[in-house]
Amino acid sequence: MALTTAPAPTPPAKKSVRAAAKTRRPGRIRHGEGLAGYVFLSPWLLGLMGITAIPMLLSLYLSFTNYDILTDLSDVEWVGLENYRRMFTADPSYWHSVQVTVMFALIAVPLKLVAALGVALLLNRAWRGVGLFRGLFYLPSLLGGSVALAIVWVNMFNRDGAFNSFLGLFGIEGKPWVNDPEWALETLMVLAIWQFGAPMVIFLAGLKQVPTELYEAAAVDGAGRVRQFFRITLPMLSPVIFFNLVLETINGFQGFTAAFVLSNGTGGPVDSTLMYTLNLYITGFTELEMGYASAMAWVFLVAIALVTAVFFSTGRFWVHYSDGDGH
Amino acid sequence: MHPATSPTADAPAARGHRTAPRRAGLLRRLTAAVLAVPLVLGAAACGDDDAGSDGKIEISIFWWGGDARAKLTEEALALYESKNPNVRFKKTWQANQGYFDKLATLTAGGDAPDIFQIDDNFLTEYASRNATLDLMPYKNEGKLDLSKFPESLWQYGVVDGKLAGVAFGENTQGLVYNKSLLAKHNLPEPKTGMSWEEFIAWAENVSKTTKIPGTMDPSADYKALWVWLRQQGKDLYKGKDLGFTVEDVTRWFELWKGARDRGATPTADVIHEGNATDITKQLVVTGKAATSFVWANQMPELKKNTTDELGVIAYPGDPSAQWARASMYFSVFRGSKHADVAVDVINFLANDPEAGKILGTDRGLPSNLEIRKAVEETVTDPAMKLSIQVENELGAKFGPSPQVPLKGHSKVRSELVKFAEEVQYGRQTPAQAAAAFVEACKAAIA
Numbered sequence: 001m002a003l004t005t006a007p008a009p010t011p012p013a014k015k016s017v018r019a020a021a022k023t024r025r026p027g028r029i030r031h032g033e034g035l036a037g038y039v040f041l042s043p044w045l046l047g048l049m050g051i052t053a054i055p056m057l058l059s060l061y062l063s064f065t066n067y068d069i070l071t072d073l074s075d076v077e078w079v080g081l082e083n084y085r086r087m088f089t090a091d092p093s094y095w096h097s098v099q100v101t102v103m104f105a106l107i108a109v110p111l112k113l114v115a116a117l118g119v120a121l122l123l124n125r126a127w128r129g130v131g132l133f134r135g136l137f138y139l140p141s142l143l144g145g146s147v148a149l150a151i152v153w154v155n156m157f158n159r160d161g162a163f164n165s166f167l168g169l170f171g172i173e174g175k176p177w178v179n180d181p182e183w184a185l186e187t188l189m190v191l192a193i194w195q196f197g198a199p200m201v202i203f204l205a206g207l208k209q210v211p212t213e214l215y216e217a218a219a220v221d222g223a224g225r226v227r228q229f230f231r232i233t234l235p236m237l238s239p240v241i242f243f244n245l246v247l248e249t250i251n252g253f254q255g256f257t258a259a260f261v262l263s264n265g266t267g268g269p270v271d272s273t274l275m276y277t278l279n280l281y282i283t284g285f286t287e288l289e290m291g292y293a294s295a296m297a298w299v300f301l302v303a304i305a306l307v308t309a310v311f312f313s314t315g316r317f318w319v320h321y322s323d324g325d326g327h
Numbered sequence: 328m329h330p331a332t333s334p335t336a337d338a339p340a341a342r343g344h345r346t347a348p349r350r351a352g353l354l355r356r357l358t359a360a361v362l363a364v365p366l367v368l369g370a371a372a373c374g375d376d377d378a379g380s381d382g383k384i385e386i387s388i389f390w391w392g393g394d395a396r397a398k399l400t401e402e403a404l405a406l407y408e409s410k411n412p413n414v415r416f417k418k419t420w421q422a423n424q425g426y427f428d429k430l431a432t433l434t435a436g437g438d439a440p441d442i443f444q445i446d447d448n449f450l451t452e453y454a455s456r457n458a459t460l461d462l463m464p465y466k467n468e469g470k471l472d473l474s475k476f477p478e479s480l481w482q483y484g485v486v487d488g489k490l491a492g493v494a495f496g497e498n499t500q501g502l503v504y505n506k507s508l509l510a511k512h513n514l515p516e517p518k519t520g521m522s523w524e525e526f527i528a529w530a531e532n533v534s535k536t537t538k539i540p541g542t543m544d545p546s547a548d549y550k551a552l553w554v555w556l557r558q559q560g561k562d563l564y565k566g567k568d569l570g571f572t573v574e575d576v577t578r579w580f581e582l583w584k585g586a587r588d589r590g591a592t593p594t595a596d597v598i599h600e601g602n603a604t605d606i607t608k609q610l611v612v613t614g615k616a617a618t619s620f621v622w623a624n625q626m627p628e629l630k631k632n633t634t635d636e637l638g639v640i641a642y643p644g645d646p647s648a649q650w651a652r653a654s655m656y657f658s659v660f661r662g663s664k665h666a667d668v669a670v671d672v673i674n675f676l677a678n679d680p681e682a683g684k685i686l687g688t689d690r691g692l693p694s695n696l697e698i699r700k701a702v703e704e705t706v707t708d709p710a711m712k713l714s715i716q717v718e719n720e721l722g723a724k725f726g727p728s729p730q731v732p733l734k735g736h737s738k739v740r741s742e743l744v745k746f747a748e749e750v751q752y753g754r755q756t757p758a759q760a761a762a763a764f765v766e767a768c769k770a771a772i773a
Contacts, residue, residue, distance in 0.1 A: 069435040070456040159596060176596035181752055265424070266741060269599045270748045285428040287738050288452060290435070 063295035068288045076291070083295035094296070096271055097279035100185060104275065105252035108189040112252075113244055116196040120203035121233075134204070141197030150191070150261035154178050157187045178262055181272040188258050188273060199244040206240030207233070238319045246311050253304055256281070276300060384665050386672060387417040389433075390444035391426040393628070396689050403682040407675050414668060424605070434458050439660040441669040445492055446655045450484065451734045453658065454491035460659040461489040465670045472678050475695040479728040483653045486731055492656025493673050496691025499641075499649045499721055500550050501623030501714070503611050506636035512536050517618070519641040519721070523555070523582060526643035530591035533617050543610045544592035545620040546583035547602045547747035549740045555579060557648035557726070564733050569772070573758075573765045580750045580757035587751065592616070595751040602744055607632050623714050623721075624654055624691040630710035637710070639717050647726040654691035687711070692718055738771035 038045070063083055065076040087094050123134050143149045156162045157177035164174030177187045214232050223231065234241075256277040259267065267274030267282065280300070284293030390400060397420050404416045419440065421429070427449055433439045434453075445453060453459050465471040473481040476494065484492040502517065509516055514536060517529055530541025545551035553563045556579075562570030586592050593601075593616055601610040606625055610616035612632040621629065626639050641649055657676070659669045676682050683698030688711050693699040703715055732739075746764040749755040755763070 068456060069431045070453060070458040072437075176594075179596035179599045181748070181754070264603050264605070266744070268602075268744065268748065269596070270745055270752060270754065282741075285431055286741075288431055 059294040060298060062291050063298050065291045067291035067294070069284070069290045070288060079291070083292045084299070086292065087295060087299065093271065093274065093279065097267075097274045097276050100272070100274050101253055101255075101276040104185060104189060104192075104255060105249055108192040109245070109248045109252045111189070112193045112196050112248060113199055113241070115193055116199035116244070117203050117237075117241075119196065120200045120207060121229075123200075124204060124207045134201075138197035138201055141195040141200075143195070147257060147261055150258040153187065153191050153258065154262050179269055181268075181270040184262065184269055184272045188255070188262065191258055192252065192255065199248060202240055202244055203237070206237050210236040235320045239321055242311070242315050242319045246308055249307060249311070250304055253300075253307075381415075383413055383415040384668055385415050385417055386442065386665060386669055387419070387440035388442040388672070389419045389430065389440040391423040392420060392444075392689075393422070396420070399686050399689055403676055403685045404672075406679075406682055406685065407672055410675075411671075414672075434660070437662060439662065441660055441663040441665060442657055442672060443660065444495070444655055445658050447483070447653060447732055448737050448740070450491055450656060450658070451486050451731055451736065454486035454489060455734050457661055459489075459491045460661045460663065460666055460670075461491070462493065462659065462670065463488075463490040466490060470667070471670055471674050475678065475697050477651060477694075477696065480651050480653060480694055483651075483728050483731060484656055492653075492658040493677060494653030494655075494694050495657050495677065496624065496654040496688070497651045497694060497718070498622045498624035498654040498691040499652055499718055499725070500554055501621055501626065501639040501717065502618055502642050503609075503621050503626065503629060503637050503639045504618040505611055505614075505633075506638045508537055508539065508617055508635065509533070510636075516638060517640060517643075519646055521643055523643045527582075527586045527589070527591050530586065530617070531589045534590045537617065539614070540593040540597070540610075540616045541591050542586070542618040543601045543616045543620055544583050544587060544598045544751065546580055546751065547598070547744040548620050549743050550622075551620045551642060552576075552579055552743065553729070554642045554648045555644060557729070558644040562729055563739075564730055564772075566730075567733065567772070569765065569768055571765075573761045576761035576764055577758045580747065580761055583747075584750060584757055595748070595753070598751055599748060602748070611637065622652075622654065622691075623718050624688065626714035627688075627708055627710040639714060641717075641721050641724075646721055646724045649721060650725050650728045651722065652728070653694075688715060733772045735768075735771035735773075739768050742767040742771065 062076070064078060064080060066079050066082075067073070067076040119137055123130055123137070140149075158164070159174070159176035159179065161177075163177070167174040175183055177183045210233060214236070215228055218228050218232055254277055255275050259273040259275045259278050260281070263269070263273045263278075265278075265282070265286075267278050276296075277300075280293050280296045283296065284290045388404070390396070392400075400420070401418060404418065408414060408416065417440075430439070430443060430445075430449075439458070445459075450459075462471055466473055471493065473493070477497070480494045480497055481490075484490055484494050504517055506516065508514075512533075514533055515529070517526060521529065526542070533539070533541030549563070556562055556571050556575060559575065561572075561575055564570050583592070587595075592598060593610065597610065597615050600608055600613070601616065601619065606612075606621075606628050609619040609621060609629060609632075611619035612629050614633075614635075619629075620642065623639055626637065630637055657673045659666055659673070663669050676686065677693075678695050678698070680698060680701060683693050683695060683702060684705065686693070687702055688706065692715060693702055703719075706712055706715065742764055746755070746760040746767070749763075750757055750760045
């Protein structure tokens with residue numbers, strides 16, 4: 001459709017095309033290009049509307065109903081704010097899952113970023129084989145939220161798993177990590193921290209941007225390694241830290257796969273791994289309370305947006321953008 | 328699926344034109360391809376014709392199970408196809424984990440299979456929301472023959488006066504024990520009819536002698552609690568209410584706290600492993616306990632996961648508290664466009680002697696008593712033989728079936744696991760956990 005409005009650039013007609021372009025009214029060009037743009041966008045646009053926007057709006061509507069998946073959509077009852085009321089006042093397992101998720105994000109995200117930055121600093125040197133190590137450290141995060149990895153984790157951190165055998169070498173008696181309600185969530189945190197590859201690569205790129213003359217000048221002034229790190233590296237890196245922090249926090253809140261696999265989809269032992277998204281999934285698909293689950297999803301969306309907003313509003317106090325006039 | 332074929336089919340053509348001078352042609356082609364993708368996707372989405380190109384009626388059928396079940400079921404369905412050439416099946420099957428998530432999603436999309444397998448956990452959930460077709464009229468018209476079924480068995484598919492599913496296979500609770508282990512240490516085997524206290528004392532002795540915990544702790548297991556409650560003159564549900572009190576559950580939790588303190592059971596984390604419903608994780612086959620509390624028809628499947636000899640008896644206490652339970656059902660989706668054919672297929676699978684022989688005892692003892700007899704005479708698998716024998720022995724002692732579990736039953740089950748584990752891990756006292764459990768149950772079935 002779009003191409004029929006634009007003349008085909010056949011070689012013999014070059015001159016006339018140019019002439020035509022001169023005489024053509026600019027409005028028409030814009031119109032034609034706009035249409036072509038939308039045509040080329042259409043696969044993505046259809047996807048956005050069909051897979052994201054429309055279902056999201058539908059779920060907003062459902063969050064005010066008692067929709068239970070099995071009932072026909074036309075038969076659902078409007079219950080107003082009942083789902084939200086129940087969530088905030090009458091559902092202890094909801095608050096438990098909030099607590100588990102916040103705990104997970106509060107501990108796993110900072111540790112993951114520290115690990116990523118630490119390793120990035122080590123790998124930011126020019127020594128032989130550094131490329132290989134970069135690749136190796138990045139590997140775990142390529143496996144991402146994979147089910148296979150979670151299964152490996154469960155087997156490694158069993159009572160008779162590899163980790164306890166390793167501890168046994170030192171005469172330490174391990175715990176049944178994944179099957180112990182005191183330790184199951186911590187085991188998941190370790191898994192998340194271990195996958196520090198993605199922020200590490202971003203940190204590495206950030207470190208390469210720091211001008212070496214700053215370090216040279218600092219060294220001349222007698223600043224030691226530690227002082228250089230806190231006075232130069234960290235401030236120069238702060239935009240990258242900010243970016244990683246926002247991204248990883250959102251990721252941390254959304255942790256699902258590992259908790260699902262580790263607990264056979266139950267959030268166990270004793271709800272110790274009942275992450276928010278897992279609770280949402282169980283509510284919607286196992287207990288069939290899709291209206292309630294939709295309400296949970298919307299509260300989650302708003303909560304993540306708020307956390308992100310807080311990051312952005314505090315960011316101006318500690319994030320330094322070196323280029324341009326801003327700090 | 329269809330859309331995947333179109334871009335790949337286009338690729339060689341586009342490559343062929345790379346050297347051609349007519350770039351405009353290539354561009355047009357590319358645009359066409361870009362535009363075509365969503366179109367093809369759209370077309371594929373509406374391409375689910377009921378009558379295929381060959382004019383046959385397509386019946387979709389969905390079940391959970393392993394390879395063996397898939398093979399038997401496909402064979403039986405092929406037999407139906409050969410007798411009814413105008414019918415064609417669209418078969419889908421998968422493991423139990425995730426099955427009900429998928430079934431719920433399909434139902435939500437109005438895309439539920441014509442026939443689906445379901446169990447008593449979810450039967451009421453589906454029936455009370457009108458997702459299942461009421462089969463009672465078909466039964467009354469004689470299109471669905473349940474006359475050879477034990478009365479209590481087919482009635483275990485009745486929810487609110489509607490026949491929500493046809494019981495496919497009968498089973499009952501079974502206590503499976505490791506025969507080889509006991510023989511090796513010259514220990515007596517447990518016997519049907521021993522009291523819970525006797526059983527726990529027996530298990531304690533096994534732990535001491537073999538250094539392997541004598542029994543799985545079933546305090547988180549709803550079916551064990553259920554049998555125990557019935558032995559106390561109570562039940563899991565009564566009408567639209569719970570059939571037990573906080574005191575009952577406290578005693579149940581205390582019974583097993585005592586057993587754990589005496590070393591009759593494994594530690595909490597091992598019990599937690601055994602609390603998974605997955606057959607391969609049952610402690611009697613992972614070698615972490617000498618017994619497991621399962622369903623009797625799971626014997627053959629358990630046997631596949633261990634080299635040890637297994638035995639099976641009733642749960643401890645009075646065996647008349649057990650009942651003939653429908654191990655699963657086949658239901659028809661209320662929105663099915665070919666309900667009559669779907670019912671006929673279920674009728675065929677349940678009552679046709681040939682189909683019955685093919686299906687065997689894979690889903691439990693065949694519901695049709697004549698077929699059950701025929702299958703029993705021909706079965707060769709020793710584990711299957713044993714489970715049939717035990718179920719028949721127990722069958723003589725069975726009490727009446729309880730009512731089909733209420734809506735919210737799956738939540739009740741998961742809450743039991745949670746609060747029993749609270750006690751097992753020593754985080755709550757039996758009384759605390761029992762009170763919290765009963766409160767959670769009341770919310771779940773409200």
